[in-house]
Amino acid sequence: MRTLHDFAPGSKLVVRGFDSTLAPDLRGHLSAWGLTPGTPITLLAHHPVTRIAVEHAELALEDVIAYAILVEESNQP
Amino acid sequence: MNSIALVGQPNVGKSVIFHRLTGRYVNVSNYPGTTVEVTRGQRRDHPEQTILDTPGILTLPARSEDEQATAHILFHEKLRTLVQVGDAKNLRRTVQLALLLAEAGVPMVLALNMMDEARACGMAFDPAKLAAELGLAVVPTVATGNEGIDALSRAITTAKIPVFRLTYANEIEAAIDDLVRMLPVAHLSPRVVALLYLAGDKATEEWLAAQGAQNADLSALAARRERLQDEFTEPLAEILQRARMTAAEAIVRRVVRDTGQIGNRLVQRIGQWSVHRWLGWPMVALVLYSVYAFVGQFGAGVLVGFLEEDIFNGIINPWFQHIVTTWIPMVWLQNFLVGPYGLWTMGMTYALALILPIVTTFFIAFGILEDSGYFARLSVLSNRAFKVLGLNGRAVLPMVLGLGCVTMATLTTRILHTPRERLIVTFLLALAIPCSAQLGVVMGMLASYGTGAFLIWLGTIIIVLFTVGWLSGKLVKGRRIPLMTELPPMRLPVMGNVAKKTWSRLKWYLQEVIPLFLIGAALMFTLDLIGVLPWLIRAGEPLVTGWLGLPKEASAAFLMGFLRRDFGATGLFAMGSALSPEQGLVGLVTLTLFVPCIASMLVIVKEQGVKTAVIMLSLITPLAFLIGGLLHRALLLVGFA
Structure with a gap:
């Protein structure tokens, strides 16, 4: 499964799950923000940290977290 | 059973709604975590009812100390009504929390706030339809524009327990x-x-x-x-x-x-630039320079010059001195009021002519930046630097807020996720972050020495901050939490809110600082009268004159610094040309790192315990003098005059 690392900024993606290396508390936090499997997101940037849009909220995530989020391309426009 | 709790996710406008419903102003800002404690106020149209403004919760279970305060309220307060304030443009998240709260068995209303932003994002929906889905009253609001507040108030009065149940597996x-x-x-x-x-x-x-x-x-x-x-x-x-x-x-x-996508307005584009890997840095420099020009050059230069020289020294003080010497025969009382350490000539003149214009300009600049959402966005750019300290970019928020008031910022450390992060940030705040009043005086003094002096001061403080922070990061046990944070949207600051915030801070300043300045002046006068001050100045000579290379009178400023760092800095400021730029710079660096004010010490005790506070204090004071002395020698070595 691919992670946020594998896509270019601007990609429309859907969260599919989390890598098992991600600490449970960090994972719990992502889920509190609504990042659960099935959530559509937009990748905004990779640097200086990864930024994504979930609905109209913008989240900043350090690489170690961003690259543990498993995603696939969205088939919705 | 007369409490009404406002709950909801961070940065959705709970405090603005609280203000609308109670008339009581609490600080509101464009970043998550402005409210870290529960605030209570009487409901405007039903004074027998109490409204509770709570810290934001993303969801339950709570994940940080401020979130736990909200969860605590739900269990310990028998609520008449629960008002969820939600962000209309982030509807999934809002509804997700509503799905939990609607089952709490408490009458509930959902205030769907920021409807203007939702519309600007291209969202269109019918609140009545949402109300039917959730089985509760849904009121669209734009709290900043006072839209929908009357309807919300009516809905609160008639709220019913929602008829809703989500079936889980x-x-x-x-x-x-x-x-x-x-x-x-x-x-x-x-x-x-x-x-x-x-x-x-x-x-x-x-x-x-x-x-x-x-x-x-x-x-x-x-x-x-x-x-x-x-x-x-x-x-x-x-x-x-x-x-x-x-x-x-x-x-x-x-x-x-x-649903549309995030709009492409200029403000939002500036928001994107502010976190851009290259463009972000020139923006930081521009913001810093603008604040320096407005506070240091305009506030501390032009305004202070006018107030201190023209108004106070030119008109008010001679007139007051004349009245006092004419009508009061006792010389000691004359000195107590208008002498070198007089209540009026030192206490009030320092507070009103020197610091007031500086803090006013600072509070205006700070309020604008706060409302724009810029501060929280700094967490992206600063993350790498904070990584060195074993922290993450989220720590930038309490640090920057510390430039406003270290006492308040120490409370804001509650938004950090671990006790380890809170301890390190609290220590760094106490050591190296100057508060608004002090920063203003520092900028004012440095502005007269030139930009080079300002950069040396800034560089020294940053080096100390990072060296001490790096050491603390190594010494304080626990793992580092990587950055994950929400970035508030960039918004055009609402001038009314900036003005209100500036006024509420000025009121606080006048109430807290003026009495302390007067007590300080009285203390200095008494010490001088009974001969202790000259003795203390002599006793401090090896340290102040020998080690720091300052004139011996500067000892008095350090003594004042124990009361408040800004009082001490003002003491140096008032010495004017008696200090060379090199001496002024050394004095300011030492005072910036000096003991935090009494109010922030009390908050540190409250948040971290007496033992930690004592350890911090006993590290900070010697460190301040050590750095000051080292800087003095370094400046002599490079021939800085």
Whole structure:
């Protein structure tokens, strides 16, 4: 499964799950923000940290977290 | 049963609604975590009812100390009505929390705030349809523009317990049924208590533990939760959250007619530039320079020059001195009022002519930046630097807020996720972050020495901050939490809010600082009168003159610095040309690193305990003098005059 690392900024993606290396508390936090499997997101940037849009909220995530989020391309426009 | 709680996710406008409903102003800002404690106020149209403004919760279970304060309220306050304030443009998230709160068994209203922003994002939906889905009253509001507040107030009065139930997976429902039979009676519905307990909510566990063994069989409850957990590979909190997100997603799809993407307005583009890997840095420099020009050059230069020289020294003080010497025969009393350490000539002149214009300009600049959402966005650029300290970019918020008031910022450390982060940030705040009044005086003094002096001061403070921070990061045990934070949207600051905020801060300043300045002046006068001051100045000579290379009179400034660092800095400021630029610079660096003010010491004691506060204090004072002396030698070496 691919992670946020594998896509270019601007990609429309859907969260599919989390890598098992991600600490449970960090994972719990992502889920509190609504990042659960099935959530559509937009990748905004990779640097200086990864930024994504979930609905109209913008989240900043350090690489170690961003690259543990498993995603696939969205088939919705 | 007369409390109404405003709850909701961070940065959705709870405090603005609180202000609208109570008339009581609390600080509101464009970043998550402005409210870290519960604030109470009387409801405007029903004074017998109390409105509670609570810290933001993303969801329950709570994940940080400020979130736990909100969970605590739900358990310990018998609420008349629960008002969820939600961000209309982030509807999935809002509905997800509503799906949990709607089952709490408390009359509830959903205030769908920031409707203007939702419309600007291209969202169109019918609140009545959402109300039907959730079985509760939904009121669209634009709190900053006072839209929908009357309707919200009416809805609060007539609120009913929502008729809503989300069905979870069969195994979960079975566990909830079992738990409901085992749980003691609470202000909340047993179902919601069971849901929170299953998710591992700390406030729920604490409440259960407080019910006593005869009311709650904790081991039986824990065993039932464990049995349910065994049926899943993922943590229960996540499974429950996902169930609510899926349901919220379905509701939003049914309710929202059209969603657009984030607009492309200029303000939003500036927001993107502010976190851009290259463009972000020139923006930081521009912002810093603008603040320096406005506060240091205009506030401390032009305004102070006018007030101190023309108004106070030119008109008010000679007139007051004349009155005092004419009407008061006792020389000591004359000196007490208008002498070198006089209440008026030192206390009031320092407070009104020197510091007031500086803090006013600072509060205006700070309020504009705060409202724009820029501060929180700095967490992205600063993350790498904070990594060196074993922290993450989220720590930038309390640090920057410390430039406003270190005392308040120490409370804001509650938004950080671990005790380790809170300890390190509290220490750095106490050591190296100058508060508004002090920063203003520092900028004012440095502006007269030139930009080079300002850069040396800034560089020294940053080096100390990072060296000490790096050491603390190594010494304080615990793992580093990587950055994950929400960035508030960039907005055009609302001038009315900036003005209100500036005024409320100035009021605080006048109430807190003027008495302290007067006490300080009285103390200095008394010490001088009984001959202790000259003795102290002589005793401080080896340190102040020998080690720091300052004139011996500067000892008085350090003595004043024990009361408040800005009082001390003002003492140096008032010495004017008696200090060379090199001496001024050394004095300012030492005072910047000097002991924090009494108010912030008290907050450190409250938040971290007496032992930690004493350790911090005993590290900070010698360190300040050590750095000051080293800088003095370094400046002599490079020939800085």
